[in-house]
Amino acid sequence: MTILADQSLLKLLTNRLARHSFSQYWQGEKGIPVHFVQKMMGHTDIATTKSYYDTTPDEIIQAIKTLAFKK
Known part of the structure; x- marks a missing residue:
C-alpha cells in the first residue's frame, strides 16, 4: 500500500x-430522536443515519426492564 492510499484510508x-461518534452522542447519550439527528447530519435517507448508530448495552437492558414490568 502506498502512502497516498494509507492517507486515503485514514x-x-x-x-x-466522526459521524459514528456524532450519532452515538446525540442519539445514545442525549436521547435526541433519530429524525432530528438525520437533519443535523444532512442525510436525506434515515437509513443512512441509522447506519451510524449502535444500540448500547444499557439501552438493551433498559428495554428489557421496561418490557418485563409491563402487563
Missing part, C-alpha cells in the same frame, strides 16, 4: 468515526 476511517 481519512475515510476518520470521517466514519
